[in-house]
Amino acid sequence: MATTIIITTGMRAITLMTTRMAEGALYDLLSWMSPSYPIGAFAYSSGLEWAVETGHVRNRTSAQGWIADLIAHGSIRTDMILFVHAYRAAAAGDGARLREVGALAAAMLTSRERHLESTAQGAAFRRTAQATSPTDSLALLDPIDDEALAYPVAAACLMAGHGVTLESALTAWLHGSIANLVSAAQRLVPLGQTDGQLLIRALREPCFAAVAEAAALADEDPFEQMGSAALHADLASMAHETQYTRLFRT
Template identity: 35%
Template sequence: MNTDLLTLMQWMSPAFPVGGYAYSHGLEQAIDDGAITDADTLFDWLVTVLEHGTGMVDATLLCLALKGEDMADTARALASSKERYQEAEAQGQAFTSAVNGIYGEQTPPAPLPVAVGIAARRLDLIAPQVAAHYLHAFASNLVSAAVRFVPLGQTDGQRVLKRLHGVIEGVAARASQATLDDLGSAALGSDMASMRHETMEVRIFKT
């Protein structure tokens, strides 16, 4: 067993103190709008986010940061809404703080995908592997949000996550070969849901 892989699994675990459970990435608004009502509509929404939205963008930012490029300000500039910016920034600060505490370092904070890419430079793992674990944690958090808010049964939630494995693998592979010029998002429904969530009167998630 590769101990570096165990380290990455620790960082991506729900037990790692980044507070990911508090964020829905606009999913709460989409559910409230009736765009997501069951496992199939959740799966379709997540495929779009992973392949054409934040999933691909974050994975690319992570891989570029892993290669040594300074991507923090680029990640901030790419945030499509106030809440998306806060989501990435707050989780990135929490992640960096925890890693700094573990290793006795003073690495400055960065948005979450960039922070993970920087931290993963110490690991003897290939970029697609790191990106896939990051995307799996991202998707798992959104599935968990849907389980609580649709509501969706736990088993249906796990079925959705299993169906996403091939998608995650494909996105991670593409991101590992992507360049700065490839960065872009086309998940407009997800972006608009995130923007509208800012003024949602009653909500349980921060985003």
Template identity: 35%
Template sequence: MAATVTAGTSTGMGMTTATRTDAALLQLLWLASPALPVGGFSYSEGLEAAVEQGLVTGEASAGAWLADQLHLGLARADLSVLAQAVTAWREGDAARVAALDAWVRRTRETSELRLQTEQMGRSLLEWMKAVGADAADLPSPAPTYPVAFALAAGRSPAPLREIALAYAFGWAENMMQAAIKSVPLGQGAGQRILARLAAEIPAAVDQALALGDDDRQSFAPMLAILSARHEHQYSRLFRS
């Protein structure tokens, strides 16, 4: 049974008890929410450029593109970093945290992808301060987004796998919204894409958790090319 965080409180429905597992779950839901003010909604991670180039033209191709990005990009890079960074933060291993953060920065293949992870990392630390974290306990300069997310989520007792699931689902929601705006698609199509990604996220997370340092990689040539083109795209909605 989960350990109690607070005593039972009286409600109209009787007595309720908050537990550590409740708090951890709610923290992950909060961190995964598109309403979190970290700016994730303003990035498409190359999807807008793929639409511009005619590689993504509708619901099916958008779903396939994002599923490939989940397995070939997120699972092999950020999700693996995230899991390893949670452990490093919890163990107080500053050198390991710094090494993981440096890996994220040097494997971003375009300036806009690097700026995205840096801006979202800074914004997440600002959010942590806004909701009560002591600024003296937070790193400076701010780490990249997956490392910052690991810090925020790792302060709860949530297991690594659940933290990675939350991170991946938050990414999927943002990318689904990017697809709706850039293709464009209707809300129903967006929800079907999100359902597909949600079904594939557990396997992607398991893949990420199994990776060691020598297995982790960030190699997606087409995405890098599209991102570089997007930096000079004449008309665009998104920052990446």
């Protein structure tokens, strides 16, 4: 990362410090959203397994459409709205507001498997973050039980506590969600490695557009800002519970 050189010694020190902080935030984001971060994300497909089984997702094009719809209209969009409000509450040190957002996040998990997927990852994320990247904001989550801690709430709280900008935090979290679904599609459809990378690349602009929309949300009741038009995906997560052959937990 380039550093602007300013002749004034004091100003130069400030510039260098800012650069190091930016590099540190980037490194941390890559670590928190890495597949090696032990939250078990690889075990979940968000209903994609059922979509493949029933022929709704058959190739790279249909996989792209399925994931793009989740981002623009479905559960991922809902999670991003909750992420924004959890981030703002954590950044302000507002524990009461964070608990309200957390309760709404748990209530918005529309099926048993969606609840399992989000809270299992949320609890694992909190445990790992407390052990490896402690910050005061994580204490705001203490009143929320593991079984009620949604993943985007836990992630937003950590990133806000470490001073990562909202846009960077959202982009990293969304990219992690996209990458996990693409990895599931590679195993289920199946898709090749190149197809997987083409799919991630194709979702780049939808990702940026979703981040811009979510980051610009007014500081109002998040429930009033929600709205889902991806009923098929919600039904997929319910139907997966009784799917005969399964590789994934959801």
